[in-house]
Amino acid sequence: MIGSVERKVAIVLLLISILYLVLSFQIPTFPYSIVDADALPKGLGFLLAALSILLFIQNPTEDRKKSDLKKDEVLMLLAVAGLIFVYILLFELLGFVVVTILFLLFTSRMLGYTKWKTLSAVSIGFTLVLYFSFNYLLQIYLPQGILPF
């Protein structure tokens, strides 16, 4: 019986450890070293495999808080993760100012913030203050993208 989430996790971890071990055994050897670069990874791979088997046997289901993730909440999390992904994708393309303002508007709205006026003021103000203090005060250059400044 596989049953509990813990056991499923244990199986996933075992697979990860096997993959890691396979990769560890492909690390090229270096002729003149006493303890070579592959020694620790091999050890860690076996350790993780052993621990995941132990997890499977122990099956410590009781210490997990019962979490009842509702379906729409999961969708919300995925949506935010998706927005972050798009944000990174466009970050250097469109530039910091444009994507950040859009991100703040979209994400906050999606999470249920409805005061449009405050939201636009905060998004634009916050982004511009950050951008100018980074690029001109700190001289840490955030991507300017399509904007001329």
Added chain:
Amino acid sequence: MVMSLLLGSALLLSACGSNESSVESSAEGSGEWSPDKPIEMIAPAGAGGGWDTTARTISKVMEKENIIDKRMAVANKPGGGGAVGWSYVNKKGGNHTLFVTSPPILFVPLNGQSKLAHNDFTPIAGVIADYSAFVVPANSPYDNMNDLVEALKEDPKAVSVVGDSAPGSMDHMAFVKAVKAAGVDIKQLKYVSAQDGSGMSMLLGNKVDVYSTGLAEATEQARAGKVKVLAITSPEPLEGETVSEFPTLKEQGIDDEFVVWRGIMGPKDMDPAAAKFYEQAVKDMMETEEWKTQRDNFGWNDNFMSGDQFKDFLDQEYKTMEELLKEVGLAK
């Protein structure tokens, strides 16, 4: 079949590329090229390191002395010992991106960690030179380089050498090159890499026998009597308060030298006229008093090379290092 197709299209593409650039440069004519937007000076490392300091110093002096009338902003592109920054420059291309570089542009590709090597870029100018120093604690049994070489010839495993860079990179190869010239079996050498910068601490704590490092790091410790400098890798003895006391390898009968150079490069497709422009700018910058003060503070030595000289120098160095790395089994 597929291969030849790929090859063919690659050739075609590159031909187009070169056509385009030649058209561009002829359009510029023989007239002066000058930048028409801010210049991006890449330090292919994090804030605070040698490349970063050099980049920021050069950009500062250029702006302050009005050598180029456009802004020269330093941007850090750390990662992969330079590889991330180099691929950024390569992708960006054009006439308004420069980067600071030094021996790792030879070592990192040789170690198999970067597909781009020095000949994938346009050498613009060599700027400064520094030298390596081989240092032992004050209470070490070795008093000069030949003592050390004798010990290494007897048993290459008897001496541990520490350096702040990776195996197969600067600190390591400077030492390997020197003792090879003295006739030591370099395959057996014990090199300890201390990339958190703890090399000097290990030496002062007597945990290792020799520290291969830059001249600047060694000078103050030697002046305080904490360490002995067995040899420096400059071709001629250096001038200066403490450094003039350091013996060169050649003075001790070992025919070798090692220059830790720093210079400026641009992307491969850079317009030759633009490269010439930057070469002249670097030359002018190095004439200014501001530069001379900074150079002396950092303990750098001027080592101007024109783009062509720089290129020949790099090709030569690359060959030497490739042979050495093959011999110690680190070339990939």
Added chain:
Amino acid sequence: MDTISNMLYGFQVVLTFQNILFVFIGVLAGTLIGMLPGLGPISAIAIMIPLSYGMDPASALILMAGVYYGAVFGGSTSSILLNAPGISGTVATSFDGYPLAKQGYAGKALAIAAISSFAGGTVSVVALMLVAPLMASFAVSFGPTEYFALMLLGLTAIASLSEGSTVKALISATIGLIIATIGVDQQTGTQRFTFGNPNLLEGIDFLIIALGLFALAEVCSLILSRKSKMMNGNTNVGSLKITKKEAKEISGPIARHSVLGFILGVLPGAGATIASFMSYITEKKISKDPSSFGKGNLKGLAAPETSNNAATSGAFVPLLTLGIPGSGTTAVLLGALLVVGVQPGPLMLTDHPDVFWGVIASMYLGNLFLLVLNLPLIPFIARILYIPKALLISLVIIFCMIGVYGVSFSTFDLYLLLAFGIIGFIMRLLNFPAAPLILAFILGGMMEQSFRQALTISNGNYMTFLDSKVTIVLLILSLLSLTLPVIKSKFSKKPTEEEKEHLAS
């Protein structure tokens, strides 16, 4: 006597209008930069270097030192309020600081952090002044074997870092160690698990992991609870009030970790991050009530906060007395000294006493400034928590993004940050603790390198680990730290069962 006259001389250097201003600007800039998650003092100081051309050397170092300890001071703010560590030295601060803020005691937590930081900073400056030259030889007495044993001691505490299943804690730690193996191996130059990606050659940055596992994972939890109020009904989050009992409670850890932090700070291989973790673990180990750690224990907040600030002053020992950088930040400070014409090295004390004593004296003043600057601001800063969650969540995400981008300038690292955020949230759901992963990551890399450095030097002779007294003591301590809890639980098992029966009846 001598020390007093030196100190007076130091204050003479500092107490000019210009230098007081520099201390102030330094600590202010440092606090602000520290508060931004991700961005640390290194970037700020490196950027200041070219600007310091032609400055008086003492003034320049006073300014930059101010940025350094100011950032460590300010870094705790975002750790406590947002669970987003400001700098790597304040990751451990969030373990108990953030739960406190969540319970509605943000003001109190920030006040305790400020007081602990001030105390740790001040005590260690006194130590720096009195024993700096003596500690110089201690700083270099640690070599590969000693560092290996020290890191091992830290790792043995992993099981004690977490509640619940030990297997899960060990799995977290193993994954931390596995992540630490990514990148070019330092001793052989061999690439490990880089998949030909140049962005992975130097390994994964500690702060990306910390921000992902803590800040972004917390963002996920906030999204789920976005409809509920943040402060558990406490309407006065900004209150700084600390009761006498609480003051007494934190005085112990402050005293202990001022010393421990300073000592670990002196060691070039350790530094503020490791010091704060070691202090947190130690405090938990000696606590009568270890299970309350991680849930808003005041000691668990005071210990790392004292320690990281004490370690910051400690890091000045090798820098000022030997000219050896003990950390990334002090290495950059060393470069700054060159710009203003001071050769850092063992002779700095004789050649430039004004720099040496001036900087030390300025640190007294700077720590005082930081306290005076921060305490009145706390009620205002704590108001961040009044921002509606929907808005706060997206702002925190942006903070983390630019914090990471501002250091590496690579979108690859941003994708990594997102990935670690997701991993962190999944770990929370399954009740795998994140702290062991972080701790193993930071100690593991160094432990492996030290171990192999030691064996290279000794030609493969394992007896080298028994050559030094310090190493032996640390190894014995590690052994005790592993076995004592087991022995303890064996002896105490019976009474607890009796107690249970007693309670039941």
